Amino acid sequence: ISAAAKADGSRSGSIVAPPVIKDVEKIDVNPPKGTRDFPPDDMRLRNWLFNHFKEVSRLFGYEEIDFPVLETEALFIRKAGEEIRDQLYCFEDRGNRRVALRPELTPSLARLVIQKGKSVSLPLKWFAVGQCWRYERMTRGRRREHYQWNMDIIGVPEVTAEAELISSIVTFFKRVGITASDVGFKVSSRKVLQELLIKYGVPEDLFGRVCIIIDKIEKIPIDEIKKELGFTGISEDDIEQLLKVLSVKSLDDLEDTLGGAGEAIADLRNLFSLAEKFGYSEWIQFDASVVRGLAYYTGIVFEGFDRKGKLRAICGGGRYDRLLSTYGGDDIPACGFGFGDAVIVELLKENGLLPELRQEVENIVCALDKDLQGAAATVATALRDKGQTVDLVLESKPLKWVFKRASRVNARRLVLVGKTEWEDGLVSVKVLSSGEQFQVKVNELE
Numbered sequence: 001i002s003a004a005a006k007a008d009g010s011r012s013g014s015i016v017a018p019p020v021i022k023d024v025e026k027i028d029v030n031p032p033k034g035t036r037d038f039p040p041d042d043m044r045l046r047n048w049l050f051n052h053f054k055e056v057s058r059l060f061g062y063e064e065i066d067f068p069v070l071e072t073e074a075l076f077i078r079k080a081g082e083e084i085r086d087q088l089y090c091f092e093d094r095g096n097r098r099v100a101l102r103p104e105l106t107p108s109l110a111r112l113v114i115q116k117g118k119s120v121s122l123p124l125k126w127f128a129v130g131q132c133w134r135y136e137r138m139t140r141g142r143r144r145e146h147y148q149w150n151m152d153i154i155g156v157p158e159v160t161a162e163a164e165l166i167s168s169i170v171t172f173f174k175r176v177g178i179t180a181s182d183v184g185f186k187v188s189s190r191k192v193l194q195e196l197l198i199k200y201g202v203p204e205d206l207f208g209r210v211c212i213i214i215d216k217i218e219k220i221p222i223d224e225i226k227k228e229l230g231f232t233g234i235s236e237d238d239i240e241q242l243l244k245v246l247s248v249k250s251l252d253d254l255e256d257t258l259g260g261a262g263e264a265i266a267d268l269r270n271l272f273s274l275a276e277k278f279g280y281s282e283w284i285q286f287d288a289s290v291v292r293g294l295a296y297y298t299g300i301v302f303e304g305f306d307r308k309g310k311l312r313a314i315c316g317g318g319r320y321d322r323l324l325s326t327y328g329g330d331d332i333p334a335c336g337f338g339f340g341d342a343v344i345v346e347l348l349k350e351n352g353l354l355p356e357l358r359q360e361v362e363n364i365v366c367a368l369d370k371d372l373q374g375a376a377a378t379v380a381t382a383l384r385d386k387g388q389t390v391d392l393v394l395e396s397k398p399l400k401w402v403f404k405r406a407s408r409v410n411a412r413r414l415v416l417v418g419k420t421e422w423e424d425g426l427v428s429v430k431v432l433s434s435g436e437q438f439q440v441k442v443n444e445l446e
């Protein structure tokens with residue numbers, strides 16, 4: 001039973017029933033299944049990672065873009081049997097529109113390029129870092145969202161574009177301490193498959209679907225692969241021949257198997273020669289089995305992998321010369337890559353390369369008694385106006401508490417506002433690492 005408290009703090013004897021607090025339903029304070037919060041420690045690592053993504057993109061002269069996380073569902077509806085389609089996070093909005101949380105950034109980029117039309121001059125070199133979504137049954141407990149770094153070149157048909165994109169990823173790896181001994185790129189061209197399927201008489205509109213089946217080669221039993229390929233109408237002999245070609249280990253062997261150097265071989269030889277000039281030859285290897293799991297790739301494809309073979313693909317990309325025209329745009333050549341924020345963190349952890357990131361504050365400013373709270377605010381503002389970071393103690397606290405907080409926020413120095421010094425326009429400063437103490441005029445605080 002609560003007694004009403006009087007102004008002087010005494011309590012009257014009246015008996016007043018407390019207000020009935022209606023039962024508050026205890027909400028689940030965890031984020032939705034498959035999603036993450038980013039409390040300060042995690043946010044510092046995320047910012048560190050994204051800053052490297054963005055610095056590399058700027059180093060290569062790319063411009064940053066962004067688009068809505070929510071897109072029309074139609075942007076992602078492709079009939080090639082991709083996993084990304086099966087797991088589309090789609091729904092009907094209140095306007096009865098079919099919409100989806102984007103599972104990747106490339107379709108939005110294609111939409112924006114078409115929208116811009118002749119108002120932009122090619123080539124475009126654009127980059128984005130954005131959250132992407134999938135709705136996967138939580139049976140496998142995998143995440144439903146991740147952040148992807150994308151760099152794309154629009155309007156360059158030559159393989160120099162793919163060579164530059166791989167160079168940008170190598171630059172990123174080097175910046176964070178990852179070497180060619182830790183990571184490599186498997187490189188191939190879908191033109192290999194295209195040449196074979198034409199030879200086998202497979203209709204062009206099945207090309208994407210065959211690629212998606214082949215991409216599952218290391219994920220499902222080979223008999224399942226053969227069965228699914230059989231459904232596309234490829235004969236058993238041609239399937240055997242196809243799988244044999246996809247297992248060749250060198251460009252020379254590929255040339256022999258294909259019976260001569262077509263576009264695929266020419267592109268790949270050009271890419272490997274450019275890799276030499278960009279200085280990343282030791283990072284890349286030909287691997288005919290790489291096709292990637294997105295239906296729209298049409299040429300060179302590549303994926304970054306950890307040489308210990310412990311992790312899933314780190315990143316991946318390639319040429320997608322037909323994507324814009326499938327959306328009704330012009331036939332503009334394009335290539336790009338996606339680099340997720342999850343596997344790279346596992347790789348950095350594996351290699352002891354995760355950075356130690358702590359909160360850092362230059363000053364913690366504190367009034368030594370409550371009448372000086374205003375003065376402390378003046379000091380904090382003076383420092384902030386000079387670009388100094390300040391954690392201002394906002395309530396009257398014992399010094400012991402202030403020292404504890406200074407240590408927790410990793411403050412470089414303590415600025416105390418005391419009565420006598422303040423009357424002389426001074427504050428006391430204590431450098432916490434050395435213990436050095438001095439008094440200084442507020443406007444001379446550096």
Ligand SMILES: OCc1cccc(Br)n1
Nearest residue numbers: 132133134143144145146
């Ligand atoms: O890698 C495909 C993908 C797409 C969206 C979200 C997540 Br998690 N993963």
